Amino acid sequence: MMLTVTLNAALDLTYRVPALTPHTTHRVTEVIERPGGKGVNVARVLAALGHEVTVTGFAGGGTGRVLRERLADEPRVTVAFAPVAGATRRTVAVADAATGDTTQLNEPGPTVTPAEWAAFLDTYEALVHRPGTTAVALCGSLPPGVPVGAYALLVRAARAAHVPVLLDTSGEPLRRAVAARPDIIKPNAEELAELTGFHEPVRATRDARRRGAHAVVASLGADGLFALTPDGGWQARPPAPVRGNPTGAGDSAVAGLLSGLAEGLPWPDRLARAVALSAATVAAPAAGEFDRTTYEDLLTRVAVTGRRAAA
Amino acid sequence: MMLTVTLNAALDLTYRVPALTPHTTHRVTEVIERPGGKGVNVARVLAALGHEVTVTGFAGGGTGRVLRERLADEPRVTVAFAPVAGATRRTVAVADAATGDTTQLNEPGPTVTPAEWAAFLDTYEALVHRPGTTAVALCGSLPPGVPVGAYALLVRAARAAHVPVLLDTSGEPLRRAVAARPDIIKPNAEELAELTGFHEPVRATRDARRRGAHAVVASLGADGLFALTPDGGWQARPPAPVRGNPTGAGDSAVAGLLSGLAEGLPWPDRLARAVALSAATVAAPAAGEFDRTTYEDLLTRVAVTGRRAAA
Numbered sequence: 001m002m003l004t005v006t007l008n009a010a011l012d013l014t015y016r017v018p019a020l021t022p023h024t025t026h027r028v029t030e031v032i033e034r035p036g037g038k039g040v041n042v043a044r045v046l047a048a049l050g051h052e053v054t055v056t057g058f059a060g061g062g063t064g065r066v067l068r069e070r071l072a073d074e075p076r077v078t079v080a081f082a083p084v085a086g087a088t089r090r091t092v093a094v095a096d097a098a099t100g101d102t103t104q105l106n107e108p109g110p111t112v113t114p115a116e117w118a119a120f121l122d123t124y125e126a127l128v129h130r131p132g133t134t135a136v137a138l139c140g141s142l143p144p145g146v147p148v149g150a151y152a153l154l155v156r157a158a159r160a161a162h163v164p165v166l167l168d169t170s171g172e173p174l175r176r177a178v179a180a181r182p183d184i185i186k187p188n189a190e191e192l193a194e195l196t197g198f199h200e201p202v203r204a205t206r207d208a209r210r211r212g213a214h215a216v217v218a219s220l221g222a223d224g225l226f227a228l229t230p231d232g233g234w235q236a237r238p239p240a241p242v243r244g245n246p247t248g249a250g251d252s253a254v255a256g257l258l259s260g261l262a263e264g265l266p267w268p269d270r271l272a273r274a275v276a277l278s279a280a281t282v283a284a285p286a287a288g289e290f291d292r293t294t295y296e297d298l299l300t301r302v303a304v305t306g307r308r309a310a311a
Numbered sequence: 312m313m314l315t316v317t318l319n320a321a322l323d324l325t326y327r328v329p330a331l332t333p334h335t336t337h338r339v340t341e342v343i344e345r346p347g348g349k350g351v352n353v354a355r356v357l358a359a360l361g362h363e364v365t366v367t368g369f370a371g372g373g374t375g376r377v378l379r380e381r382l383a384d385e386p387r388v389t390v391a392f393a394p395v396a397g398a399t400r401r402t403v404a405v406a407d408a409a410t411g412d413t414t415q416l417n418e419p420g421p422t423v424t425p426a427e428w429a430a431f432l433d434t435y436e437a438l439v440h441r442p443g444t445t446a447v448a449l450c451g452s453l454p455p456g457v458p459v460g461a462y463a464l465l466v467r468a469a470r471a472a473h474v475p476v477l478l479d480t481s482g483e484p485l486r487r488a489v490a491a492r493p494d495i496i497k498p499n500a501e502e503l504a505e506l507t508g509f510h511e512p513v514r515a516t517r518d519a520r521r522r523g524a525h526a527v528v529a530s531l532g533a534d535g536l537f538a539l540t541p542d543g544g545w546q547a548r549p550p551a552p553v554r555g556n557p558t559g560a561g562d563s564a565v566a567g568l569l570s571g572l573a574e575g576l577p578w579p580d581r582l583a584r585a586v587a588l589s590a591a592t593v594a595a596p597a598a599g600e601f602d603r604t605t606y607e608d609l610l611t612r613v614a615v616t617g618r619r620a621a622a
Contacts, residue, residue, distance in 0.1 A: 013401075015416055020333045022407075025415040033398075062377035069373075087344075090324075092403060094416065096333075104336040105326055105405065 001078075002046055002262050003127050003136040003163075005154065006039030006057035007120075008109045008143040009081070010091045011067055014287065019098045029097070034288075035067050036091060038139035038168060038251050041288055045255035045277065047076040048290070051262075054078040056127055058120060058143065060110055061087025080127060082120040086110020089143075093287075112145035124154060128161040134262035137166045137254055138182075142173055151177035164261050167213075168254050170194065178212045184261060185213045186254055192218050201226045202233075215267075217257060217274070219250055224275045224302070229267050234306030236271035238279040238298060248288030252281040272302040312389075313357055313573050314438050314447040314474075315350035316465065317368035318431075319420045319454040320392070321402045322378055323347030325598065330409045340408070345599075346378050347402060349450035349479060349562050352599055356566035356588065358387040359601070362573075365389040367438055369431060369454065371421055372398025391438060393431040397421020400454075404598075423456035435465060439472040445573035448477045448565055449493075453484055462488035475572050478524075479565050481505065489523045495572060496524045497565055503529050512537045513544075526578075528568060528585070530561055535586045535613070540578050545617030547582035549590040549609060559599030563592040583613040 016030035035044070039057060046053045059067050059081035067088050071079045089107035096102070112120075128136060136158050138151050147153075151173050158165035159181065166184040167177055170191040178185060178195065185208065187195060195211070198204035205216040205228035215229035224237035253274040260270030280295035281288065327341040346355070350368060357364045370378050370392035378399050382390045400418035407413070423431075439447060447469050449462050458464075462484050469476035470492065477495040478488055481502040489496060489506065496519065498506060506522070509515035516527040516539035526540035535548035567588040571581030591606035592599065 015403075015418070017416065020414075022331045022333065022414050023410075023412040026417065028416055028418045031418050062373055062380070065376070066373035092326075092416075099334075101334040103331075103333050105328065105339055105403075106336065107326070107339045107342050 001052045001054055001130075001132045001134065002258055003054045003056065003133055004039035004043045004046075004258075005124065005136065005138045006037035006055065006140055007112075007146055007150065008089065008141050009035070009037035009040055009057050009059055009067060010089050010107075010109070011063045012036030012091050012093070014093045014095055016095050016097055019096050020094050020103050033066075035070050036288075038254070039137060040071065041248050041251035042137050042139055042255045042258065043077055044074065044288075045252050045281075045290060046259060047074055048292075049255070049259065050076070051259060052076050052078070054080050054127060056080045056082065056120075056123060058082055058084040058110070058112060058116070059088050060084035063090055064088035080123060082116065082123045084110050084112055084116050109143040112143050114145075117146055117150075121153070121157075125157060128158050128163050133161075133163050135164045135166065135258050137168065137258045138177075139168045139251070139254065141169065148172050149176045152180040155180035155182045166254060166258050166261060168250070178208065181212045181214065184215045184217060184257060186217045186219060186250070186257060188219045188250065189221070192216070202228075205233075217253075217271070219253055219278075221246075225253065225271050227267060227271055227306075230309065231267050232306060232308040234268055234271055234304050236268070236275045236302050236304045238275055239301040239303060242279040242282045244282040244284065245287050246282050249278045249281045251288070252277040252290055268304040268306075271304055272299060275302045312363045312365055312441075312443045312445065313569055314365045314367065314444055315354045315357075315569075316435065316447065316449045317348035317350030317366065317451055318423075318457055318461065319400065319452050320346070320348035320351055320368045320370060320378060321400050321418075321420075322374045323402050323404070325404045325406055327406050327408055330407050331405050331414055344377075346381050349565070350448060351382065352559050352562035353448050353450055353566045353569065354388055355385065355599075356563050356592075356601060357570060358385055360566070360570065361387070362570055363387050363389070365391050365438060367391045367393065367431075367434060369393055369395040369421070369423060369427070370399050371395035374401055375399035391434060393427065393434045395421050395423055395427050420454040423454050425456075428457055428461075432464070432468075436468060439469050439474050444472075444474050446475045446477065446569050448479065448569045449488070450479045450562070450565065452480065459483050460487045463491040466491035466493045477565065477569050477572060479561070489519065492523045492525065495526045495528060495568060497528045497530060497561070497568060499530045499561065500532075503527070513539075516544075528564075528582070530564055530589075532557075536564065536582050538578060538582055538617075541620065542578050543617060543619040545579055545582055545615050547579070547586045547613050547615045549586055550612040550614060553590040553593045555593040555595065556598050557593050560589045560592045562599070563588040563601055579615040579617075583610060583615055586613045
């Protein structure tokens with residue numbers, strides 16, 4: 001059983017409108033509502049691949065109730081959110097039918113009280129110590145009220161429970177948590193540059209490892225993934241550029257890395273899986289879903305280059 | 312006890328953003344969530360004035376659950392929605408902090424099945440026949456699936472139960488229902504012109520009465536209300552132009568007219584109440600609320616001109 005943590009989970013709404021014109025009234029022609037937040041997206045991809053996965057974090061209010069119910073309906077997903085008095089945030093993506101462009105409106109999320117944070121820590125401790133927990137992913141931004149050192153605490157708790165931990169966040173929460181020595185961090189190029197001050201992937205990943213991360217996997221958009229790990233350094237690229245919607249591609253890459261971590265796969269295989277899942281998500285018609293046929297096809301065709309470290 | 316019907320009730324969200332820029336991502340700085348839909352707004356104004364009021368219509372899904380819970384928390388409001396399998400719609404008003412302008416996104420609402428519509432009719436029949444029901448207001452648009460003659464049916468059922476009925480809708484549902492002889496219709500100038508083909512208020516209200524409405528109260532924006540009734544014709548105007556947000560001003564006017572109808576007030580008093588409530592709603596800082604001090608002040612100062620019909 002893998003575990004994903006989404007402290008600022010969301011109910012994601014997509015509104016289709018003919019064209020968004022500020023300061024006018026629009027009839028929304030189609031509404032899609034689905035559970036969201038990075039860790040929730042990762043869990044959904046894992047479940048679709050056939051893995052058992054538990055989701056935790058916070059859920060509250062009417063939106064939180066819908067989030068719990070919808071996730072509980074998904075096969076292989078166990079829902080273990082801690083309660084919060086405020087309501088789970090919504091995100092609204094307004095999609096222009098004319099241009100295909102989207103306009104994003106993100107609610108801030110509920111403010112978490114110290115007592116709610118303490119109760120979540122108990123839930124999390126119990127989950128990481130549960131027999132059969134094979135890996136944990138900590139994903140996304142922190143909601144208001146959660147201390148900036150939250151992920152550092154969660155990384156340490158996972159390591160103390162001997163559960164490997166992957167971290168996908170940015171800014172100060174990432175900086176603090178890297179020092180707690182997570183097994184994997186997965187920043188994009190911009191997040192990695194913000195952490196290290198370096199824009200060149202080799203230097204930046206080396207610096208991030210020096211700061212405490214055991215392995216650094218930088219996502220480079222169409223160029224795939226660049227990984228620096230205790231076992232060596234690799235770049236994994238899709239065989240050809242993939243056209244489509246990049247929403248959720250990063251979360252699919254995390255699902256690939258996390259399942260590879262849980263299974264103890266060699267790094268080149270983990271990276272191939274992550275790149276194939278990510279590209280299959282870009283290629284899928286619905287945002288955040290992945291196309292299974294594309295995934296299975298790409299899995300054998302991702303080019304992984306690099307070298308194993310000297311023993 | 313007054314009754315308001317909102318067939319397409321809503322959960323109204325207001326999102327404050329610094330400025331809405333299409334095809335970019337926005338952090339929403341403030342979220343206001345409240346029960347909405349015309350009949351729900353009317354009920355809230357009535358309750359604020361100290362009246363007991365029952366709300367009915369349809370509510371469903373996670374949004375419908377929040378709608379029921381929030382309304383049940385309001386004093387003097389009894390919640391009697393019929394269930395619908397689909398989810399109650401949301402409306403999102405995106406308010407630019409810079410300009411104060413809003414961009415409106417309205418979900419279509421759930422499709423009502425014939426069985427759900429039949430079950431609502433039973434609920435409605437029971438409510439209009441309940442001893443102590445003094446007046447009913449039928450408000451707003453029809454959700455998908457509800458027959459276009461719905462309001463005609465509801466007007467007839469109220470009249471059969473000897474409960475006076477006010478109708479506030481537009482287009483074909485209004486045209487059909489006027490023939491069923493509602494006690495009051497409250498179109499705005501545009502809706503009245505669409506019904507009658509006349510833009511001049513005297514001619515248009517006369518034509519609407521000829522079509523079946525006992526009394527026609529046309530809302531003329533800053534010019535107040537123009538009423539043609541079996542008792543005579545009047546115009547009621549606020550003593551001075553009111554600056555502010557007109558959202559909900561029409562619903563406040565309906566609340567004034569409905570409570571006047573329930574109490575059997577003389578028409579000039581009903582109109583003064585409706586205009587004072589409407590202007591006090593425009594003047595209130597929060598959209599759809601009314602300012603009580605402004606209301607009480609205006610109530611004595613609304614100018615009602617016109618004449619009583621010959622006996």
